[in-house]
Amino acid sequence: xxxxxxxxxxxxxxxxxxxxxxxxxxxxxxxxxxxxxxxxxxxxxxxxxxxxxxxxxxxxxxxxxxxxxxxxxxxxxxxxxxxxxxxxxxxxxxxxxxxxxxxxxxxxxxxxxxxxxxxxxxxxxxxxxxxxxxxxxxxxxxxxxxxxxxxxxxxxxxxxxxxxxxxxxxxxxxxxxxxxxxxxxxxxxxxxxxxxxxxxxxxxxxxxxxxxxxxxxxxxxxxxxxxxxxxxxxxxxxxxxxxxxxxxxxxxxxxxxxxxxxxxxxxxxxxxxxx
Amino acid sequence: xxxxxxxxxxxxxxxxxxxxxxxxxxxxxxxxxxxxxxxxxxxxxxxxxxxxxxxxxxxxxxxxxxxxxxxxxxxxxxxxxxxxxxxxxxxxxxxxxxxxxxxxxxxxxxxxxxxxxxxxxxxxxxxxxxxxxxxxxxxxxxxxxxxxxxxxxxxxxxxxxxxxxxxxxxxxxxxxxxxxxxxxxxxxxxxxxxxxxxxxxxxxxxxxxxxxxxxxxxxxxxxxxxxxxxxxxxxxxxxxxxxxxxxxxxxxxxxxxxxxxxxxxxxxxxxxxx
Numbered sequence: 001x002x003x004x005x006x007x008x009x010x011x012x013x014x015x016x017x018x019x020x021x022x023x024x025x026x027x028x029x030x031x032x033x034x035x036x037x038x039x040x041x042x043x044x045x046x047x048x049x050x051x052x053x054x055x056x057x058x059x060x061x062x063x064x065x066x067x068x069x070x071x072x073x074x075x076x077x078x079x080x081x082x083x084x085x086x087x088x089x090x091x092x093x094x095x096x097x098x099x100x101x102x103x104x105x106x107x108x109x110x111x112x113x114x115x116x117x118x119x120x121x122x123x124x125x126x127x128x129x130x131x132x133x134x135x136x137x138x139x140x141x142x143x144x145x146x147x148x149x150x151x152x153x154x155x156x157x158x159x160x161x162x163x164x165x166x167x168x169x170x171x172x173x174x175x176x177x178x179x180x181x182x183x184x185x186x187x188x189x190x191x192x193x194x195x196x197x198x199x200x201x202x203x204x205x206x207x208x209x210x211x212x213x214x215x216x217x218x219x220x221x222x223x224x225x226x227x228x229x230x231x232x233x234x235x236x237x238x239x240x241x242x243x244x245x246x247x248x249x250x251x252x253x254x255x256x257x258x259x260x261x262x263x264x265x266x267x268x269x270x271x272x273x274x275x
Numbered sequence: 276x277x278x279x280x281x282x283x284x285x286x287x288x289x290x291x292x293x294x295x296x297x298x299x300x301x302x303x304x305x306x307x308x309x310x311x312x313x314x315x316x317x318x319x320x321x322x323x324x325x326x327x328x329x330x331x332x333x334x335x336x337x338x339x340x341x342x343x344x345x346x347x348x349x350x351x352x353x354x355x356x357x358x359x360x361x362x363x364x365x366x367x368x369x370x371x372x373x374x375x376x377x378x379x380x381x382x383x384x385x386x387x388x389x390x391x392x393x394x395x396x397x398x399x400x401x402x403x404x405x406x407x408x409x410x411x412x413x414x415x416x417x418x419x420x421x422x423x424x425x426x427x428x429x430x431x432x433x434x435x436x437x438x439x440x441x442x443x444x445x446x447x448x449x450x451x452x453x454x455x456x457x458x459x460x461x462x463x464x465x466x467x468x469x470x471x472x473x474x475x476x477x478x479x480x481x482x483x484x485x486x487x488x489x490x491x492x493x494x495x496x497x498x499x500x501x502x503x504x505x506x507x508x509x510x511x512x513x514x515x516x517x518x519x520x521x522x523x524x525x526x527x528x529x530x531x532x533x534x535x536x537x538x539x540x541x542x543x544x545x546x547x548x549x
Contacts (some may be wrong), residue, residue, distance in 0.1 A: 013413065068440055095441065099437060102453075104542070105459045105462075118447045119446075146541050
């Protein structure tokens with residue numbers, strides 16, 4: 001169940017990995033170590049969760065994968081190419097932020113169409129894809145609404161639709177449901193899993209919720225803070241599709257306990273000063 | 276936005292907020308005018324000290340030939356200055372947000388422009404610029420310029436950081452970021468600046484007229500006030516003052532209306548109906 005880091009590829013694995021993080025680290029000029037060197041390999045179609053407390057560098061790692069932050073040392077490859085040359089691989093990436101980050105002055109439809117507009121996709125073709133994306137997140141009826149007319153959960157769905165509209169291969173999500181109530185969050189988690197399976201996406205999902213991590217992931221990357229670092233990797237072998245029944249199964253509790261234990265251990269080694 | 280359930284009984288006329296917004300201040304105005312009229316009549320104050328409101332309105336009509344022409348001159352200068360300040364201010368803001376270096380280098384001069392009293396600069400401008408109308412427009416525009424620059428610059432910079440990151444992730448060009456993100460984000464700030472500047476344009480125009488002291492066909496309301504003062508024609512002075520105030524109010528209302536038109540559907544500042 002536990003895998004030592006870094007993973008060594010078996011002799012038969014010739015498939016190009018979706019993401020390779022090669023000793024990437026982030027140290028800010030003022031000396032703050034946001035993330036110690038990380039080695040990580042993610043295969044196509046995996047659902048990866050970066051799990052850890054605040055300040056463990058999980059968002060930093062995700063933003064480095066997206067190319068929003070440059071590593072201070074080391075490299076990150078997407079389909080064997082540096083992030084800024086992703087287009088050469090023919091693959092697409094979408095990023096979903098912690099907040100919906102919608103344009104308040106634009107309708108849901110215009111918001112979802114934004115990445116296509118920026119890329120210069122013709123209007124008619126773009127509108128068809130926007131309709132598809134909105135249907136995927138169940139918001140077809142709200143295409144003309146302004147974001148402020150929607151609930152927090154619906155705004156987050158719009159944000160996800162905006163990610164899906166580019167037909168991504170890789171979906172990066174930075175604590176996307178952190179601000180939502182638990183019921184909405186469970187619903188969106190289930191919908192996300194469904195999308196992931198249907199669209200054969202590769203997902204990296206940042207969260208600080210152990211339950212969310214166990215429920216969603218095929219693999220959990222456990223991280224710890226001060227300094228930010230990867231501690232352990234867990235494979236969650238429960239079969240998909242996972243339903244609400246999975247959440248109350250002994251298996252789920254077992255995984256959750258394991259993660260909890262690891263998290264406490266990792267925190268104990270560094271957090272003697274905090275309350 | 277969303278069609279709320281229509282109430283069985285329509286709201287009483289006076290309970291509607293949009294009616295109250297007009298009626299309440301109007302009532303206060305009527306009471307004040309009544310008190311004023313009462314005091315003037317009751318204490319038998321001579322019109323060369325304080326004219327009654329009735330006399331003021333009467334003078335407005337009898338002297339309309341001179342006052343109407345002056346009003347047109349002042350309104351013209353105000354509007355020209357307002358437009359000039361808006362266009363210049365927006366262009367300068369665009370320049371400022373291109374790089375922090377440009378802003379750092381030039382912003383102190385924008386402040387200098389703002390803090391130097393226009394009364395002190397106006398005589399110079401009037402000497403340098405031959406055309407009296409042009410010189411007064413420049414003076415008024417200088418007064419109105421700063422709020423546009425500072426508000427629009429602030430607005431263009433006040434972009435939600437994650438949304439900007441999203442644009443960068445999608446390899447948006449500078450122009451795309453400006454047109455699709457910065458300009459819409461700046462609109463609430465820009466309209467705030469317009470509201471302040473519309474009033475300042477009028478103040479600038481009146482001050483410039485005072486300093487220029489142009490008579491004849493180019494005489495504005497400020498000149499009428501000056502002249503009426505020399506002639507102790509106090510009712511005419513009050514009538515001209517009333518016209519200036521009404522012009523300012525009209526400009527403010529116009530700006531509020533424009534702002535509502537542009538932002539009403541999405542920005543919290545214009546959301547008065549919840």
